[in-house]
Amino acid sequence: MNLNNKFVKTIILGLISVMIINLATAYKPKQKLYVLNWGDYIGETVVKNFEKANPGVDVVYDVFDSNESMYPRLVDSNIPYDVIIPSDYMIEKLAKENRLNKIDMSKITNYSKVGDEFKNRSYDPTNEYSVPYMWGTVGIIYNKTLVTEPVKSWNILWDEKYSGQILMMDSLRDTMSVGLKKLGFSVNTKNVDEINAARDALIAQKPLVAEYGGDTLKDKMISGTYALSVAYSGDAVYMMGENPDLEYVVPDEGSNIWYDAMVIPTTSKNTEMALKFIDFMTSTETTLENVNYICYSTTQSEAFAQLDDSFKSDPVFNPSAEVKARCAQFNDYGDSSLLYTQAWEKIRQSK
Amino acid sequence: MNRRSLPLWFWMTFFIILPLALIIFFAFFEKTTEGVVFSTKFITTAIRNPDYMRTMWYSIWIALLSTVACLVLGYPLAMILSTVKIKLRNFMLILFILPMWMNFLIRTYALMAILEDNGTINSMLKFIGLPTIRILGTDWAIIIGMVYNFLPFMVFPIYTIMLKIDKGIIEAAQDLGANSLTVFSKVILPLSIPGIISGVMMVFMPAVTTFIIPQLLNNKSWTIGTLIEMQFKGDAYNPNLGSAISLILMVLIVIGMSILNKFDHEHEAGGIL
């Protein structure tokens, strides 16, 4: 009996130790990669594909609605974000504040596929901090059946005829730019009179506006209930695909041309994996998946060449040089930030 | 101060007092290139900015309307519920509480589907040939949303008080020749006032400061909640100013509550429950 007991005990101990050793070796602590991107701005399975290609990595994917709401998240939350995808002027601001890590472009194997017109831009003239992602214009998307006149100017958004059927963006810069362009001013002006004039025009417009929204505007325009909305070109391509009554135009007064790019903030604790992620996103295969899902224009030339003709020949997706010429890129507001913030607060709080 | 109460003091200091102290700190001290500097500019901006004042009044006004709506709708409901037979009453209470146990966001989202421009109400109107009405995107939508979410908080205190009203007093009044209206105005109403005050407090305070209901139902004009949120998480990133505005809001609420407390003689630990 004694022998049996000892025997049984040893067997059990042995089994338990085998189990423990098994578990210990099988359990690989997953590394986390924190990605912060615009909402609705990545292909459906891209993150999963990256995790499959890099086992042991768990991507924590977080979204934001505007560059302005992204900034507090980066600065205030103590989250070790590894990759962010902000816009041009925000990259300029982050770089100025020394919040970005320099990117070793030699590690981005797909960098050569990025078109030259997207490199060396003013927000990153020496290509040290960012790898281009998507780009586009801002314009008016309208419903042909509700707006039967030609749409050529921002003024149509102030037309009483369409009261209650106009949608505007809940985004400081994009909406202020609409006001500035309507009055013929630069989207980067630092002149307080011009800023306030744009502000007052937008306040006057308020009673006609049905809603200030973000991605919610897409479904609203597709539903056919609203006549006009300000929209990013990529969203416009998507909306027009869902509702053929919709058209997009960049008004004659001019507008904004924007570029989004991937950066590695100084909060990153895993720059190796961050670089891999950026490289992955820039690969042709992933780019094609992204473009086909979100319909935004890509900065990657090899992928562009492989796109369906319906994209390439679409003037919204692929605007002409003439359209691009009347669009201006945003620069960081710098010292005049406060003027713009106050103007925007006034607009959003007025009745 | 007892040694045994030390853990409690420690917990209260760290989790209640320290956070508030931080708000006060951010309201008055600014991190500049020369280090941490005292400044009254945030508080003065918060007080002097006419837009902020207007937003505060707007939030108070909407909350007031919502509270009145809750009171007008909830008082009769509380009365009826307190007089219904026991069996039916419990079932009704369950039905009444049920929506409250679903998530707050879910409830408000459900309302959106009914109130929006191509939502249920407008679809029905279109169906019978009437013109559609814009509800979402107006202040009415916010009030409906507030009532939808806060009605139970008004009904329950009043209902609880109504149950406690001694039926004997009512019978005595009737014996003395009072008609229903007099019984109500001279007996029931005065006795239910503590419940009304509880209900008003429990609806008005959250109604002023909530930001989700206005954001989902009418985002055209900011309420005080959104204004503060924007200073910390949104377009108008300025945590110092946000702290200053929060501080003022806190002070106003504390003053308001103390005034209301003066009316509520039964105040005890447990007054809210």
Next chain:
Amino acid sequence: MMKFLKKFYLAIIFIFLYSPIFVMILFSFNEGKTRAKFTGFSFKWYSSLFEHDILLVSLLNTLLVATIASILATIIGTFAALTISKMRNFNRSLSLNVINIPIVNPEIVTGISLMLLFVSFALPLGFFTLLMAHVTFCVPYVVLSVLPKIKQLNKSTYEAALDLGASPPLAFRKVVLPELMPGILSGFLLSFTLSLDDFIISYFTTGPGFPTLSITINTMTKRSIPLTVNALSTIIFIIVFILLLLINIKNKPNIKLGKM
């Protein structure tokens, strides 16, 4: 006449309360993508919900936090109530006022103040900070639930137990605790409910790795809301309905004795 008016009024109120819910349940079975038009009957939103949808993950997160937070808050709150009950005069009213602060303060201020606290101590916003925040706003409610019960305690029973030779902890467990139990339980339930339903405080104190149900739905309202939300809501509705019915059935014997 009066009876008819009463019934009519009740009916209107319940229609008001339940029509949004019924519309939501209806559209959870929609074949189409939007909540604007009902195009056909389908269970697809339910099946997609169970394919590791973020909504399900958020719901589990919410339940996890609510459970842990309410247990912690009940323990802390009960001890806090006991400590406060032994205080006198100035200490007592000071503690009561401080404990009341999270209840009286607007949620947005509590949320922001806690966020400032965590960020100042270089804590990354996530599960841990969310948990601490939930415990913080639940404890006062537990204290308020337990304190009245402590007041009603019969001191002589406790002393009698001591006289009969019980050690203070034993006397506490066998005499005091059972009498406090109703207050402790209602404090626990209250904490659980508040934590489940919370949005504002969670919004400021959680991080990207740990979304709660309210946060996920809020994020969705800024984009487009998939009908999986409707499916999840319907399931929650059914579960809560059954729970409430069960509670009611369990309580029925008391009620027959109780009121009139």
